[in-house]
Every structure is written in structure tokens, then in C-alpha cells.
Amino acid sequence: MKIAITGTGSYIPSEITKNSDFLEHEFLNNDGTPFNHPNEVIIQKFKSITGIEERRYATKDINTSNMAFYASEKAIADAGIDKEELDYIIFAHNFGDVSEGKRQGDSLPSLATRVKHQLKIKNPKCVAYDLMFGCPGWLEGVIQANAFIKSGIAKKCLVVGAETLSRVVDKHDRDSMIYSDGAGATIIEAKEDSGQILAHNSATYANGEAYFLFFGETYSKDVEEDHRYIKMYGRKIYEFAVINVPKAIKECLDESGVDISEVKKIFIHQANEKMDEAIIKRFYKQFNLEMPEGIMPMNIAKLGNSSVATIPTLYDMVRKGKVENQSISKGDVVIFASVGAGMNINAMVYKV
Numbered sequence: 344m345k346i347a348i349t350g351t352g353s354y355i356p357s358e359i360t361k362n363s364d365f366l367e368h369e370f371l372n373n374d375g376t377p378f379n380h381p382n383e384v385i386i387q388k389f390k391s392i393t394g395i396e397e398r399r400y401a402t403k404d405i406n407t408s409n410m411a412f413y414a415s416e417k418a419i420a421d422a423g424i425d426k427e428e429l430d431y432i433i434f435a436h437n438f439g440d441v442s443e444g445k446r447q448g449d450s451l452p453s454l455a456t457r458v459k460h461q462l463k464i465k466n467p468k469c470v471a472y473d474l475m476f477g478c479p480g481w482l483e484g485v486i487q488a489n490a491f492i493k494s495g496i497a498k499k500c501l502v503v504g505a506e507t508l509s510r511v512v513d514k515h516d517r518d519s520m521i522y523s524d525g526a527g528a529t530i531i532e533a534k535e536d537s538g539q540i541l542a543h544n545s546a547t548y549a550n551g552e553a554y555f556l557f558f559g560e561t562y563s564k565d566v567e568e569d570h571r572y573i574k575m576y577g578r579k580i581y582e583f584a585v586i587n588v589p590k591a592i593k594e595c596l597d598e599s600g601v602d603i604s605e606v607k608k609i610f611i612h613q614a615n616e617k618m619d620e621a622i623i624k625r626f627y628k629q630f631n632l633e634m635p636e637g638i639m640p641m642n643i644a645k646l647g648n649s650s651v652a653t654i655p656t657l658y659d660m661v662r663k664g665k666v667e668n669q670s671i672s673k674g675d676v677v678i679f680a681s682v683g684a685g686m687n688i689n690a691m692v693y694k695v
Contacts, residue, residue: 347538350530351659352417375564394616398523398647410526411505412461422530430497435480478683488531504651513572523647527655542599556684589625599692612681613643613653
């Protein structure tokens with residue numbers, strides 16, 4: 344049974360925030376003290392490490408589930424399926440619907456249920472549920488859909504990754520410049536001559552690594568509030584990722600039986616340009632090879648880090664010729680890989 348990604352869709356928010364828009368921000372250390380360097384220097388260093396020049400934010404009237412709905416509509420149309428035939432809607436996110444100006448996430452009902460409602464799917468056998476797995480959530484949803492189809496429980500699944508991280512960031516934290524909003528959706532189904540999932544690999548490291556990403560207080564001591572914001576230990580995440588992700592990708596590739604020379608593209612979670620490059624370089628080093636030029640499509644420079652949405656939006660864009668000098672063709676072997684809160688890691692080898 345060949346299980347494939349038969350349709351893709353994405354929603355890229357219209358609001359663009361450039362690095363220069365942060366020049367007047369008051370960035371603080373985690374103890375509330377100001378940085379010694381001016382914002383121009385902070386932003387320049389940020390750009391050199393992350394590769395981010397600008398990011399996209401959802402407009403006030405759009406929420407996470409709305410973006411997911413728009414991306415899902417496109418994926419369903421792209422696959423050419425009847426939405427009533429969907430057996431599962433698996434929605435990967437981390438914070439629910441966070442309305443503009445608020446900090447409390449809303450996940451009742453589930454965001455997957457909201458998407459099903461917006462799609463006007465009448466079939467009660469279309470089961471909708473949410474998946475919280477950090478940034479690797481969309482890929483884990485694809486792995487689950489693959490298992491459902493393989494076992495005979497399902498035939499067609501919609502897997503979505505969407506997030507509005509712009510609404511859960513501390514404006515005094517320089518890491519806030521990393522995060523963005525977006526949504527990507529895919530149709531997974533058993534279909535001949537449409538591609539094939541060859542192997543997958545997942546892991547959770549929670550013995551000391553569990554709280555590398557967490558919810559914490561603002562760095563400002565002048566603000567009295569009970570709100571919490573996304574926080575991270577960036578250096579620890581970097582070290583963890585460059586050690587463990589290359590191993591996970593290699594294990595997945597070994598299981599697939601595909602030779603490293605056959606890999607055409609690696610779609611890695613758009614977390615940090617330097618970290619992603621270090622991961623892929625280490626992956627190839629395990630084979631005593633240099634990282635091939637153009638092997639790693641990137642859109643982080645213009646879109647930022649939208650967590651669960653980065654891989655499906657990137658794959659959709661490359662698949663539809665929207666990333667400069669990047670393309671994939673039928674029969675190409677590609678790898679998907681991600682790392683994020685948990686700490687969770689996953690990878691998948693896929694033949695287009």
C-alpha cells in the first residue's frame with residue numbers, strides 16, 4: 344500500500360513585520376536589565392544567526408483555526424477529493440486560538456473541530472482532534488495518518504499545522520523576533536502513483552530537556568500581570584538539536600533503504616538558519632560527505648518561524664514553484680525533519 348501526500352495548501356498572513364520595526368523595542372535580559380548594545384546591533388546579530396529579515400503576522404480578524412481552514416480548503420482542492428470522504432482531521436498546534444489582545448488560548452471546542460465546522464463537513468465519521476507535539480506536530484500528524492491508513496482505520500486524512508505565535512510573545516524578549524504566524528495543510532491517502540511514505544522516526548527527550556521551551560513571565564519588572572509567554576533556552580536547544588536531529592534523520596534514512604545519494608531535498612523545520620545548516624551538515628558528515636548545495640530549501644528569511652506551520656508551508660511553496668531556485672519532481676526522494684518543545688524530534692523519508 345502506497346500512502347502519499349496528494350494535496351497541499353498554505354495560508355501566509357498578509358501583515359509583514361520587518362526587522363527595522365523592532366528598532367524602538369525595549370529588549371531586556373531575563374533579569375529585567377537592559378542590554379549593553381543598541382537595538383541596531385541586537386537586530387544585526389539576530390539576522391546573522393537566524394537568517395530572518397521579516398516575518399508574517401495574522402491580521403486582527405484572523406485566528407489560528409481560520410488560517411488552518413483556508414489552508415485546508417486549498418489542500419482539499421489540490422488533492423481533488425470530496426471533503427465528506429475525510430476520515431480524520433488532525434490539527435497540530437500549541438496554543439489554540441489566541442484572540443488579538445489576549446494571552447489565554449482557546450481550545451474548546453478543539454481547533455480540528457472548528458476547521459471541520461468551517462469546512463461544513465456533515466459526515467460524523469470524520470473524526471477531528473488536536474495534536475500538541477511542539478514544532479514537530481504537523482509531521483507527527485502525518486505519521487499518525489500514515490498509521491491509520493496502513494491499519495485500515497482510514498483512507499483519507501487531513502493534517503494541518505497552524506499557529507499565531509505573534510500573540511504569545513514577550514515584546515521585551517529579543518527571541519520574540521523569531522516567531523511568526525501561518526498555516527499549512529496536507530491530504531494523506533492511499534493512492535497508487537502519487538508518492539509513498541518510506542520510513543519515519545520519532546522520539547521524545549524529557550530527562551532534563553523537557554523545559555528547554557516553556558511558558559514564562561515577561562522580562563519587564565515594570566509590568567504587573569499574570570500573563571505567560573513563550574520562552575526558550577536557545578543555546579541548550581541549539582546544542583540538543585545539532586547532536587540529536589542528525590542521528591534521527593540517519594536512522595530514518597537507514598530504515599528506508601534509500602541511499603544518501605538519492606536524497607534530493609531536506610525539508611527541515613524553519614527554526615534558525617544557522618542551526619538548520621549545522622544539523623544538515625552533521626547529517627551528511629555521518630556519511631563522510633559535504634552538504635550538497637541547494638539540498639535545504641528555506642523560507643525563514645521572509646516568513647520567520649511559525650512552529651508547526653513551517654514544514655507544510657515550505658513544502659507547499661516548493662511544490663508549487665514559489666521558492667526561488669527550488670523544485671521537486673515526481674519520483675524524487677525527500678526528507679522531512681523537525682525538532683521542538685518536549686523536546687520532540689521526528690523525521691520522515693518520502694518519495695514524491
